Amino acid sequence: AQKITQTQPGMFVQEKEAVTLDCTYDTSDQSYGLFWYKQPSSGEMIFLIYQGSYDEQNATEGRYSLNFQKARKSANLVISASQLGDSAMYFCAMRAEGGANNLFFGTGTRLTVIP
Amino acid sequence: GAVVSQHPSWVICKSGTSVKIECRSLDFQATTMFWYRQFPKQSLMLMATSNEGSKATYEQGVEKDKFLINHASLTLSTLTVTSAHPEDSSFYICSARDGREIQETQYFGPGTRLLVL
Numbered sequence: 001a002q003k004i005t006q007t008q009p010g011m012f013v014q015e016k017e018a019v020t021l022d023c024t025y026d027t028s029d030q031s032y033g034l035f036w037y038k039q040p041s042s043g044e045m046i047f048l049i050y051q052g053s054y055d056e057q058n059a060t061e062g063r064y065s066l067n068f069q070k071a072r073k074s075a076n077l078v079i080s081a082s083q084l085g086d087s088a089m090y091f092c093a094m095r096a097e098g099g100a101n102n103l104f105f106g107t108g109t110r111l112t113v114i115p
Numbered sequence: 116g117a118v119v120s121q122h123p124s125w126v127i128c129k130s131g132t133s134v135k136i137e138c139r140s141l142d143f144q145a146t147t148m149f150w151y152r153q154f155p156k157q158s159l160m161l162m163a164t165s166n167e168g169s170k171a172t173y174e175q176g177v178e179k180d181k182f183l184i185n186h187a188s189l190t191l192s193t194l195t196v197t198s199a200h201p202e203d204s205s206f207y208i209c210s211a212r213d214g215r216e217i218q219e220t221q222y223f224g225p226g227t228r229l230l231v232l
Binding site: 033035037042043044045046050052091095101103105106107108 | 157158
């Protein structure tokens with residue numbers, strides 16, 4: 001079974017600073033994918049970034065980067081140059097490759113960007 | 116990224132009525148769609164996996180006769196909450212898997228807030 005753990009219920013960051021949101025996972029699968037989604041107050045889930053378990057390089061998408069440490073089973077999201085619009089809930093999710101391919105979500109971290 | 120729409124975004128209904136929620140993939144075909152439920156300040160809970168042309172696969176504890184799912188085409192899945200009760204009030208959100216991508220990202224609709232009076 002897959003399990004995603006986000007230990008930070010809430011985080012604060014100063015505008016223009018960088019912030020790291022933690023995510024650890026547990027799985028017995030050899031092949032899996034890790035995702036981060038952003039959920040603003042409107043409720044929509046916005047895909048941010050993906051990391052495959054066999055990818056040797058950390059994924060990057062604009063201001064988002066994923067610090068993937070496979071041996072430690074962690075997939076932390078780093079947001080650089082925080083903006084006020086980054087204030088939202090952030091969910092880490094994992095998908096085992098093959099089978100139904102459904103996502104397992106963590107409990108989320110609420111990020112607040114302070115002006 | 117791919118676009119998924121969901122309709123309606125808000126619905127208020129009386130107890131005992133049925134409510135249908137539509138989920139559409141607008142610019143890609145999705146053989147698999149997923150339905151989630153989210154309570155306030157909680158994470159997403161998978162309700163069922165919707166497969167085009169076949170029966171949905173429900174997660175443990177989800178009543179299939181209560182939450183009817185129909186995936187009639189490659190771009191449309193519907194969730195019908197039958198005989199809704201106040202405890203069914205929640206945020207329902209669908210996603211569709213984009214098979215064109217190597218990582219087959221799940222893209223989400225904007226969600227539907229259901230309030231049963």
